[in-house]
Amino acid sequence: MTFENTKEFAQQLDAQDALNKYRDEFIFPKVNDKNVIYFTGNSLGLQPKRAKSYVDEVMNDWANLAVEGHFYADKPWWDYQERFAEPLSKIVGALPSEVTVMNTLTVNLHLLMVSFYRPTKTRYKIICEEKAFPSDQYMFQSQVHFHGYNPEDAIVEIKRRDGEHNIRTEDVLAKIEEVGDALALVLIGGVNYYTGQVFDMKTITAAGHKAGALVGWDLAHAAGNIKLELHDWNVDFAAWCSYKYMNSGPGNASGCFVHEKHHNNPELPRFAGWWGHNKERRFKMEPTFDPVHGADGWQISNLPVLSLAPYLASVEMFDEIGMDALIDKRDRITSYLEFILKEIDKEVDSSFEIITPSNPLERGCQLSVFLHGEGRALFDYLMKNGVITDWREPNVIRLAPVPLYCSFEDMYNFGQILKAGIIK
Numbered sequence: 253m254t255f256e257n258t259k260e261f262a263q264q265l266d267a268q269d270a271l272n273k274y275r276d277e278f279i280f281p282k283v284n285d286k287n288v289i290y291f292t293g294n295s296l297g298l299q300p301k302r303a304k305s306y307v308d309e310v311m312n313d314w315a316n317l318a319v320e321g322h323f324y325a326d327k328p329w330w331d332y333q334e335r336f337a338e339p340l341s342k343i344v345g346a347l348p349s350e351v352t353v354m355n356t357l358t359v360n361l362h363l364l365m366v367s368f369y370r371p372t373k374t375r376y377k378i379i380c381e382e383k384a385f386p387s388d389q390y391m392f393q394s395q396v397h398f399h400g401y402n403p404e405d406a407i408v409e410i411k412r413r414d415g416e417h418n419i420r421t422e423d424v425l426a427k428i429e430e431v432g433d434a435l436a437l438v439l440i441g442g443v444n445y446y447t448g449q450v451f452d453m454k455t456i457t458a459a460g461h462k463a464g465a466l467v468g469w470d471l472a473h474a475a476g477n478i479k480l481e482l483h484d485w486n487v488d489f490a491a492w493c494s495y496k497y498m499n500s501g502p503g504n505a506s507g508c509f510v511h512e513k514h515h516n517n518p519e520l521p522r523f524a525g526w527w528g529h530n531k532e533r534r535f536k537m538e539p540t541f542d543p544v545h546g547a548d549g550w551q552i553s554n555l556p557v558l559s560l561a562p563y564l565a566s567v568e569m570f571d572e573i574g575m576d577a578l579i580d581k582r583d584r585i586t587s588y589l590e591f592i593l594k595e596i597d598k599e600v601d602s603s604f605e606i607i608t609p610s611n612p613l614e615r616g617c618q619l620s621v622f623l624h625g626e627g628r629a630l631f632d633y634l635m636k637n638g639v640i641t642d643w644r645e646p647n648v649i650r651l652a653p654v655p656l657y658c659s660f661e662d663m664y665n666f667g668q669i670l671k672a673g674i675i676k
């Protein structure tokens with residue numbers, strides 16, 4: 253499709269966009285009395301207007317029913333998480349029994365490592381990506397220490413080639429083969445937080461299995477952003493946070509995936525708690541743990557229903573729209589933003605380098621831009637002028653035009669503000 257850098261053209265794209273009406277479902281912060289152009293849904297999604305009524309419902313049930321709310325609320329609290337199974341399974345490409353919601357992302361990765369990182373004297377290495385999100389690096393290091401291994405030896409990072417911003421699939425596959433019999437686990441961010449690169453999860457999962465390892469994915473930047481087929485790709489486990497593309501609110505609950513092939517394995521260790529115990533018998537207060545079938549069997553504590561409420565509101569909105577429609581708009585709006593950036597780059601005496609892959613199959617909605625000719629002053633200018641983006645050292649701004657609430661006109665307006673900020 254050929255694009256034009258004009259307001260009229262952007263407005264025409266908005267008029268043709270079936271998702272444009274969802275923009276009105278979100279609350280935008282204002283700068284100078286105008287809605288901001290929000291590019292940081294990859295860090296914290298905007299608040300869906302309908303989230304408040306879901307939270308109010310729990311607050312009212314608590315006020316009116318108190319402890320009885322566990323069983324007699326309209327949405328009883330004791331199995332509140334089961335409402336997520338259907339919609340969430342469609343978002344991540346899983347069976348309903350393979351997903352659950354609980355805890356937070358790094359906590360869940362640690363808990364899943366209990367089951368899926370079981371190093372032996374000879375097979376103990378973990379393959380991850382170079383410059384993984386710091387929390388993942390700390391998680392790896394502490395897990396490896398916990399098992400008595402040396403992180404420098406046990407953690408194998410896949411490097412970028414000199415002068416390249418993204419990791420090549422062929423290099424991941426070569427590293428898996430090289431580590432071979434020593435490889436216990438492959439665990440990579442499905443979408444890299446810094447560059448927005450999408451990894452070929454299907455191919456990498458198959459290669460990990462071929463080497464005799466297990467394969468998990470950190471889907472913080474993938475869930476609700478890209479098409480996932482976790483069940484069909486035969487992924488062993490995965491976890492994600494819900495506060496980014498799934499708009500559930502700051503620090504909110506995480507989601508987990510455990511492939512059904514692991515559900516009935518009595519050998520698999522896990523850290524247990526009463527919320528993972530046989531649902532029908534949970535309140536019989538029995539002494540021996542009998543896990544619920546499926547990913548719910550990894551639950552530990554009774555759930556923070558107040559925080560699940562906005563997550564449920566959001567997941568139901570995804571269910572209404574469907575990932576295919578979302579991804580269709582995502583590709584159009586991301587390509588339009590890419591076009592705008594290139595147009596502005598031609599018009600000004602500066603130089604931007606988009607370090608995210610240009611192939612739509614290798615990216616979600618994030619474009620990470622290296623500002624060669626500009627520095628932090630440009631980022632500050634954008635923020636002051638109502639463009640909410642984020643700055644990552646040394647010189648990168650990340651722009652995520654989230655298809656649920658960003659408009660094509662936002663992209664055009666952003667280009668004009670960017671140009672004024674550079675010429676100034």
Ligand SMILES: Cc1ncc(COP(=O)(O)O)c(C=O)c1O
Pocket residue numbers: 356357358359385387388441445470472473493503
């Ligand atoms: C890839 C990745 N992993 C882990 C985290 C940490 O998540 P949490 O603080 O919810 O554990 C984040 C985001 O903060 C992330 O982007």
Ligand SMILES: Nc1c(O)cccc1C(=O)C[C@H](N)C(=O)O
Pocket residue numbers: 294295296385445472503
């Ligand atoms: N969760 C965050 C927070 O509470 C404060 C600041 C940033 C975050 C983030 O989520 C960062 C995000 N994972 C990233 O990709 O940079």
